[in-house]
Ligand SMILES: Nc1ncnc2c1ncn2[C@@H]1O[C@H](COP(=O)(O)OP(=O)(O)O)[C@@H](O)[C@H]1O
């Protein structure tokens with residue numbers, strides 16, 4: 080029996096008067112990858128940003144419904160605490176204007192995770208995080224260089240390392256490979272597969288093949304509605320809804 | 333009428349623009365030339381670092397230089413922290429509603445108030461109501477109010493030039509808003525903020541009207557001991573020696589103007605150089 084990590088119940092999201100998510104209910108299993116597919120403007124990003132309350136910063140955003148993390152209501156949690164448990168990787172790589180080392184060390188320092196630990200501890204965190212993001216070998220000799228000088232694929236993996244450094248429970252990926260070449264994409268996918276042993280992962284992707292490759296469960300969003308959610312193997316072989324079938328076979332308008 | 337050939341009209345436009353540029357450059361260079369030519373003979377170690385003598389017709393302008401530096405540094409020490417905090421509030425925290433729009437409009441308008449009005453305001457509030465008397469602190473606070481709009485406006489634009497992705501990246505890691513501002517936004521906005529501060533100093537250092545009723549003395553035999561003392565100040569001193577004192581040697585008047593000019597221009601120069609250096613070092 081797999082454990083349920085997050086539970087979304089009747090979630091409705093709005094920007095001002097416009098509803099962008101309608102009555103979404105689903106659950107996310109622990110240590111699995113949930114892929115979310117769907118055409119653009121289906122509300123996938125809004126869904127992810129709601130799960131770690133980044134959308135609380137968006138003007139005009141409001142919502143109804145509940146989201147639970149380990150059975151606790153995330154909307155009554157401390158926002159910062161929630162975000163350190165539910166990390167998020169954006170579509171565009173977003174390194175901070177700091178060195179490679181300081182990018183990874185940034186959050187542990189700010190969140191006071193180093194208190195009472197020996198001085199060397201931060202070096203350890205940085206190294207393991209970069210290793211787990213399969214970036215260590217490429218950057219170990221230039222940790223002091225600015226992260227802004229790295230390639231897009233490296234920056235994206237650096238952002239993964241930055242999240243791993245605070246050891247969250249859930250990681251949200253929002254089209255993490257949309258700007259990357261196939262080789263960088265393969266590396267990021269490999270990293271994700273390795274990470275699901277320790278973390279629960281939600282992957283929004285515009286690449287249907289990617290969802291079928293890495294997802295344990297796949298959900299299909301269309302115009303703010305959850306059309307179908309099922310084990311990836313089932314959804315891609317025998318989708319129950321016509322819209323799902325049209326979308327995954329590329330026959331979608 | 334025959335149409336001009338493109339080549340000819342291009343030439344005409346370029347020469348017109350060149351002429352316009354020369355016309356704007358002439359008065360500036362003329363001012364600098366005249367002041368330097370007439371004033372350079374007065375400049376000496378003694379002129380810069382000694383007290384005036386013989387009813388200010390001889391000796392130096394040391395107390396006026398000290399006074400100006402004292403007033404201006406006290407004013408920036410007050411205005412910079414307040415202005416930066418206000419800019420942070422407006423740019424990072426305030427929601428875009430009617431109240432914040434009114435505040436922003438008010439700040440822009442504050443910059444358009446004539447400086448003599450600031451002077452009268454300072455006289456009423458700091459000199460009389462708060463009882464500071466005519467003093468460095470009253471003058472500095474008056475100038476600080478004058479600097480605020482410039483500092484707030486430049487600091488706000490420096491803050492909003494920091495890409496939003498930096499804030500999102502930091503916030504998404506569970507770092508609080510204030511820590512994000514403190515560790516990511518502010519360091520990256522600092523060059524712009526400091527440039528604005530230096531430019532605002534350059535702007536107020538040469539002002540006479542705001543300190544006329546609040547800080548400046550005609551003549552003081554001693555240097556100030558505390559911020560509650562009156563001081564001589566360069567712009568006001570220049571005004572006095574060029575209008576109130578008969579038989580004033582011309583080179584002292586122009587020498588004083590030269591010192592003031594160099595002080596103000598070097599401030600602007602520092603700001604420009606700082607901006608170039610920071611822009612080169614910028615990491616995004
Ligand atoms: N900050 C925002 N303000 C207003 N409308 C928004 C905002 N973000 C997204 N939307 C709208 O919400 C809808 C869903 O967008 P989004 O969640 O980004 O979809 P997806 O990620 O599937 O492309 C779109 O119609 C978009 O225009």
Ligand SMILES: [Mg+2]
Nearest residue numbers: 123124125253
């Ligand atoms: Mg999106």
